[in-house]
Amino acid sequence: MPFELRPYPNETLRPEGEYLQKGWENNVYPTAERFGVKIVLPKVSPQPYTHLAFEGFQYAKEHGKGNEYNHRMFTAFFQDELDIGKIDVLTRLAGEIGLDQKEFRDALETRKYKEAHQKELQHAYEGVQITAVPTFIIGRYQIPGLLPKEQLEKVIDEEIARCR
Incomplete structure (x- = not known):
């Protein structure tokens, strides 16, 4: 389910900063290696806000491609180092998994799924206390x-x- 560690307007982190560098070196990379997962600390700086990507998930889920969408967003960010905070990038990625790019872009530009995303975040933060x-x-x-x-x-x- 969607979850934002640092939702807007909180500042996102910079990958060149000590906090992320040490965290990835000491925890993320060893864990990924143990599981055989290819992952990199994306150089996108500062890290993007993810609310639009999660709103895109709502669109993808409605069109039967939620899991496929999530997988592509993770690989786009943590392997391809793409800025998943940008509508152009998200739209192209949605097209890669067979979603209608025009409809998808329109949904993000009009913020059609903002309320659905906010409800899921509220459930995560307050309901389940993630x-x-x-x-x-x-x-x-x-x-x-x-x-x-x-x-x-x-x-x-x-x-x-x-x-x-």
Whole structure:
């Protein structure tokens, strides 16, 4: 579900800054290597606001391509280092996954999905009280951060057994 760590008007971070450099060096890169995921700290500076990308997700979801859209946004930012805060970039990426570019651009320019996105953010912040990315909600458990696969499987198995 959509979640913004630093929504507008909060300042976004700069990848050349010490905070991101150390965080990626000490945590993100080792974790990605462990999982075999190709990822880079994007050089887009400052980091883009993501509300338009998430509003685009609402459009994609409505057109049956939500998961495909999310995957492309992640690879666009964390592999291709594209600025996913720009309508032109988002529109091109939406077209790559088969969405109508004109409709998509119109939806972003008119902010058609702003309210839907804001409702999902409010649910994340206040309803479920998400504070970290990723956060897994498995039955009665809310698990912030990454856990080893075996621990997640154990929680899933416990919840399945509890529901029987």
